Amino acid sequence: MRDVARAVGKSTMTVSRALRDDQTVNEQTRAQVKQAAQSMGYVYDSTAQVFRTQKSGFVAVTLPSVNNANFAETFRALSNGLEAAGLQLLLGSTNYRVEKEEQLVRQLLARNPEALILTGGHHTEATRALVQAAGVPVIEIWDLPSTPLGHVVGFSNFDAMTLIVDHLVGQGRRKLAFVGASDGADLRGAARREGVIAAARAHGLPDVTLIDAGPAPVSMRHGRSAIEALGTDVAQFDALVCVSDPVAFGCLSTVQRMGMKVPDDIAVTGFGNFEVARISNPAITTVNVDAQKIGETAVSLLRDVFDGGAETTVCVEMGCSLVAGETS
Amino acid sequence: MRDVARAVGKSTMTVSRALRDDQTVNEQTRAQVKQAAQSMGYVYDSTAQVFRTQKSGFVAVTLPSVNNANFAETFRALSNGLEAAGLQLLLGSTNYRVEKEEQLVRQLLARNPEALILTGGHHTEATRALVQAAGVPVIEIWDLPSTPLGHVVGFSNFDAMTLIVDHLVGQGRRKLAFVGASDGADLRGAARREGVIAAARAHGLPDVTLIDAGPAPVSMRHGRSAIEALGTDVAQFDALVCVSDPVAFGCLSTVQRMGMKVPDDIAVTGFGNFEVARISNPAITTVNVDAQKIGETAVSLLRDVFDGGAETTVCVEMGCSLVAGETS
DNA sequence: ACAGAAATTGTTATCGGTAACATAAAGAGC
DNA sequence: GCTCTTTATGTTACCGATAACAATTTCTGT
Numbered sequence: 260m261r262d263v264a265r266a267v268g269k270s271t272m273t274v275s276r277a278l279r280d281d282q283t284v285n286e287q288t289r290a291q292v293k294q295a296a297q298s299m300g301y302v303y304d305s306t307a308q309v310f311r312t313q314k315s316g317f318v319a320v321t322l323p324s325v326n327n328a329n330f331a332e333t334f335r336a337l338s339n340g341l342e343a344a345g346l347q348l349l350l351g352s353t354n355y356r357v358e359k360e361e362q363l364v365r366q367l368l369a370r371n372p373e374a375l376i377l378t379g380g381h382h383t384e385a386t387r388a389l390v391q392a393a394g395v396p397v398i399e400i401w402d403l404p405s406t407p408l409g410h411v412v413g414f415s416n417f418d419a420m421t422l423i424v425d426h427l428v429g430q431g432r433r434k435l436a437f438v439g440a441s442d443g444a445d446l447r448g449a450a451r452r453e454g455v456i457a458a459a460r461a462h463g464l465p466d467v468t469l470i471d472a473g474p475a476p477v478s479m480r481h482g483r484s485a486i487e488a489l490g491t492d493v494a495q496f497d498a499l500v501c502v503s504d505p506v507a508f509g510c511l512s513t514v515q516r517m518g519m520k521v522p523d524d525i526a527v528t529g530f531g532n533f534e535v536a537r538i539s540n541p542a543i544t545t546v547n548v549d550a551q552k553i554g555e556t557a558v559s560l561l562r563d564v565f566d567g568g569a570e571t572t573v574c575v576e577m578g579c580s581l582v583a584g585e586t587s
Numbered sequence: 588m589r590d591v592a593r594a595v596g597k598s599t600m601t602v603s604r605a606l607r608d609d610q611t612v613n614e615q616t617r618a619q620v621k622q623a624a625q626s627m628g629y630v631y632d633s634t635a636q637v638f639r640t641q642k643s644g645f646v647a648v649t650l651p652s653v654n655n656a657n658f659a660e661t662f663r664a665l666s667n668g669l670e671a672a673g674l675q676l677l678l679g680s681t682n683y684r685v686e687k688e689e690q691l692v693r694q695l696l697a698r699n700p701e702a703l704i705l706t707g708g709h710h711t712e713a714t715r716a717l718v719q720a721a722g723v724p725v726i727e728i729w730d731l732p733s734t735p736l737g738h739v740v741g742f743s744n745f746d747a748m749t750l751i752v753d754h755l756v757g758q759g760r761r762k763l764a765f766v767g768a769s770d771g772a773d774l775r776g777a778a779r780r781e782g783v784i785a786a787a788r789a790h791g792l793p794d795v796t797l798i799d800a801g802p803a804p805v806s807m808r809h810g811r812s813a814i815e816a817l818g819t820d821v822a823q824f825d826a827l828v829c830v831s832d833p834v835a836f837g838c839l840s841t842v843q844r845m846g847m848k849v850p851d852d853i854a855v856t857g858f859g860n861f862e863v864a865r866i867s868n869p870a871i872t873t874v875n876v877d878a879q880k881i882g883e884t885a886v887s888l889l890r891d892v893f894d895g896g897a898e899t900t901v902c903v904e905m906g907c908s909l910v911a912g913e914t915s
Numbered sequence: 916a917c918a919g920a921a922a923t924t925g926t927t928a929t930c931g932g933t934a935a936c937a938t939a940a941a942g943a944g945c
Numbered sequence: 946g947c948t949c950t951t952t953a954t955g956t957t958a959c960c961g962a963t964a965a966c967a968a969t970t971t972c973t974g975t
Contacts, residue, residue: 260961260962261961269924269925270924270925270926271925271961271963272963273924275962276963279963283922283923283924284924285922285923285924288923288924304961305697305698305699305962306634306638306641306960306961306962307961307962307963308961308963309634310634310635310931310960310962311929311930311961311963313634313930324659325653325663326656326660326663331653331654332654334653335680347677347694348678349675352663352666368630369632369634370633370634370675371634385625389628391628392628392630393630478862479862479863479865480862480865482866505862508863508866512867515868516868534806534807534808535807535863537808538807538810538811538836538841539840540840540843540844588931588932597954597955598955600932600933600954600955601954601955603931603932603933604953607933611953611954613954616953631931632930632931633932634932635931635933636931636932637932638931639931639932639933639960640932640934640960641960917974917975918973918974919972919974920973921970921972922970922971922972923971924967924968924970925966925967925968926967927964927965927967928963928964928965929964929965930962931960933960934959934960935958935959936957936958937954937955938953938955938956939953939954939955940951940952940953940954941950941951941953942949942950942951943948944949944950945946945947945948945949
């Protein structure tokens with residue numbers, strides 16, 4: 260930049276201004292500078308700009324898993340929405356582990372993101388401290404944290420399950436089993452489990468049986484192996500309430516293979532309204548969460564933060580709705 | 588960093604060395620420094636490091652779509668493998684469009700990545716020029732480009748389809764239909780289509796009928812709507828060769844709803860060996876691609892590039908294998 | 916012609932690390 | 946005891962752009 264400045268007989272400051280389309284520079288000067296920069300093969304160093312201005316143009320995002328249609332959809336919405344503002348997403352995947360999240364947040368914060376979007380509302384103490392210390396706007400999504408770090412766009416996984424349980428009870432189902440991850444790592448999954456237990460209790464049902472599908476993340480194959488391990492014992496239940504649609508599909512497919520009729524012999528429900536739930540045969544009863552809208556809402560929240568400041572922390576509660584399928 | 592240095596009574600240089608695991612600092616000192624940094628909530632500013640060392644620590648990656656189990660798996664493998672080298676992934680999604688890829692590459696290169704990993708082997712001229720000019724190591728994955736930009740880790744989507752067609756022909760199937768995206772945007776999908784057409788011709792089969800599932804990306808619901816649009820006409824085929832497993836599942840589910848028996852009345856095949864193919868009922872015949880290995884191979888290639896230089900461009904061809912399911 | 920506003924350009928310090936070199940302290944060999 | 950390594954730490958000068966402020970020139974209106 261110094262060389263360019265020398266070539267046009269101006270200071271580096273003027274060159275800097277000319278290249279950034281700053282209004283205060285003479286149009287003729289700007290033209291000269293651009294011409295000179297071009298002909299000298301000068302390449303603007305955005306690294307230095309990031310360093311000096313302390314504006315990275317990044318928004319950091321953590322997701323439990325990239326390979327999840329719903330999270331991917333939220334990510335897409337975020338990406339599209341923030342692109343207009345010239346912001347780029349820095350993605351990290353926590354694998355449903357808060358310790359991994361902590362490590363990730365450390366890495367991501369080191370890049371000086373202008374905002375931080377965390378999926379989930381449970382974090383280690385160290386993570387909380389890091390985020391607070393960084394002084395970066397935070398949005399927690401896909402959950403309603405008990406003690407939010409900042410803004411929130413989410414829903415209650417616990418409450419959402421009452422939709423499912425009420426629906427099943429309305430059909431006269433009483434002996435429920437919950438199929439989900441065994442360890443406590445997937446905290447949204449755990450909230451769903453507790454929601455089912457509480458809702459069943461509220462209806463005076465017998466205790467919900469917990470069927471272990473292995474450590475998080477659980478997917479179709481874990482639904483399958485959980486049911487296979489159970490064998491014919493599965494017949495004692497009249498509904499399999501699954502932590503997610505992929506797990507539900509695994510269960511559905513497996514009980515069908517065992518010769519049971521769904522929904523006549525047993526009901527199966529999922530969560531998330533994944534594509535597989537709509538296309539499967541029979542279609543799976545599930546809960547719809549508007550993943551795209553979560554992303555869009557987070558984007559508009561961020562806009563407010565960047566523009567005005569909007570200093571009060573906002574909590575947007577998204578609605579969930581039952582999608583009645585053919586498995587119940 | 589100055590504060591941390593003061594806290595432990597050392598210079599910033601020592602702190603810097605301690606945090607970077609430089610061998611020349613005393614282990615005890617390092618422990619103290621790390622402890623102090625931790626407790627003070629100090630966050631390392633890699634922006635400054637990037638600036639000073641002129642090394643961004645980024646590897647840029649483009650994927651057609653994040654919401655695809657196979658690409659996600661490759662991404663995960665890349666992410667895990669490069670984490671050890673202290674490299675972070677910068678992800679962009681092209682939505683199966685080369686124009687979007689161009690825009691993305693421009694954005695990504697502005698961050699001075701140390702390498703560029705592009706999914707797919709077809710690019711606009713401008714993209715090619717950008718990449719060449721940047722002088723960054725490139726790896727193209729998931730494809731075998733006719734004119735590679737640099738290293739390649741992929742397979743021939745065209746050739747892979749002969750596995751499927753040979754298998755179907757071996758069962759006496761002769762009237763094939765290919766279900767895929769109509770537009771040419773998904774070039775891997777188009778290569779698969781051409782592969783099916785060529786393989787069918789080689790066997791002397793009647794012309795393959797092309798069933799349009801809409802613009803890329805196509806998924807379960809597009810398989811469903813394509814078959815629904817066809818109605819009972821679908822009965823004229825004895826095999827539906829689908830561009831991917833999700834599409835195959837959509838077709839499978841829909842022909843079953845129409846009362847047809849799979850594989851007795853019609854065969855259905857997919858591509859990619861997605862989880863849904865294994866769990867579906869019947870399990871879908873497909874082609875397995877080791878998405879994880881593609882990522883791992885790319886990582887080890889990058890290691891070589893960074894370490895030695897390994898200047899000759901390498902082309903690693905991954906194998907594909909038929910996974911015989913119950914739909915054929 | 917001249918004060919005051921507006922338009923342009925310049926000066927200086929700095930963002931937070933780290934390379935390169937300099938120095939100090941501890942151990943080794945005679 | 947003294948030199949020679951080895952190990953551990955400190956000093957200084959940056960990396961390249963830009964914010965904040967200062968200074969200069971050019972334009973107004975009277």
